[in-house]
Amino acid sequence: MSKVIALFGPSASGKTEIQASLSAIGVPKLITATTRKPREGEEDGVHYHFMSHSAFEKGIAAGKFMEWTRYNGELYGTLAASIEETAASRQPATIILDLAGVLALKERYSHIFALYIGADIASIKRRLLARGGDSEDAQRRIARAEEIELGEAYLGTADRIVWNGDDVSFEATLQQVETVVKEVLSHY
Ligand SMILES: Nc1nc2c(ncn2[C@@H]2O[C@H](COP(=O)(O)OP(=O)(O)O)[C@@H](O)[C@H]2O)c(=O)[nH]1
Numbered sequence: 109m110s111k112v113i114a115l116f117g118p119s120a121s122g123k124t125e126i127q128a129s130l131s132a133i134g135v136p137k138l139i140t141a142t143t144r145k146p147r148e149g150e151e152d153g154v155h156y157h158f159m160s161h162s163a164f165e166k167g168i169a170a171g172k173f174m175e176w177t178r179y180n181g182e183l184y185g186t187l188a189a190s191i192e193e194t195a196a197s198r199q200p201a202t203i204i205l206d207l208a209g210v211l212a213l214k215e216r217y218s219h220i221f222a223l224y225i226g227a228d229i230a231s232i233k234r235r236l237l238a239r240g241g242d243s244e245d246a247q248r249r250i251a252r253a254e255e256i257e258l259g260e261a262y263l264g265t266a267d268r269i270v271w272n273g274d275d276v277s278f279e280a281t282l283q284q285v286e287t288v289v290k291e292v293l294s295h296y
């Protein structure tokens with residue numbers, strides 16, 4: 109079975125950018141599904157499998173999801189087929205999940221390494237507000253980061269923690285992450 113590195117942590121901690129950088133150096137990403145509307149520049153099948161609420165709910169009823177969660181009023185989930193494809197390919201991959209997803213996958217699929225990507229709340233606020241768009245959405249994400257995603261349940265589940273606040277350059281973070289990935293691939 110191939111290894112899956114789950115990136116989890118607060119909104120705007122850099123998970124998506126890290127996943128894209130790892131993909132560019134040959135560690136592919138597992139695409140999850142969501143009912144959230146695509147943001148500008150996001151493509152179906154590349155950033156997410158974008159689905160309607162009714163298609164997602166039908167998928168749940170048909171047992172197509174290995175796990176799913178509700179975040180910010182939208183559904184997010186991992187299609188069982190994606191995990192099976194990865195397992196069969198014998199190639200490691202990364203996946204972005206929330207805590208519920210990490211726990212669900214750890215229970216069903218033992219080859220999960222939980223890599224927490226953190227950032228301090230000031231960096232999170234700055235990044236979310238800089239992204240523009242819906243400020244209510246940003247406020248909900250900031251509150252969730254403060255109340256939940258920077259909390260003990262998240263940190264305590266991590267197999268490794270990398271902090272990626274504005275005080276560290278993205279390159280330095282990526283170097284740390286690459287070191288962890290190499291370790292994971294050689295030891296687990
Ligand atoms: N459990 C679970 N969580 C997911 C999945 N896909 C994305 N997430 C989580 O859903 C949240 C929202 O994702 P998104 O709107 O892209 O937020 P952003 O990446 O923080 O801007 C993040 O905390 C992700 O970690 C999934 O398939 N399963």
Ligand SMILES: Nc1ncnc2c1ncn2[C@@H]1O[C@H](COP(=O)(O)OP(=O)(O)O)[C@@H](O)[C@H]1O
Nearest residue numbers: 119120121122123124125235272274276277278
């Ligand atoms: N070390 C860093 N310093 C400054 N900005 C960063 C750093 N790492 C990531 N960012 C920026 O933070 C924003 C959120 O990153 P993103 O990867 O979308 O986060 P997530 O997927 O965790 O929500 C992006 O605009 C990204 O360029």
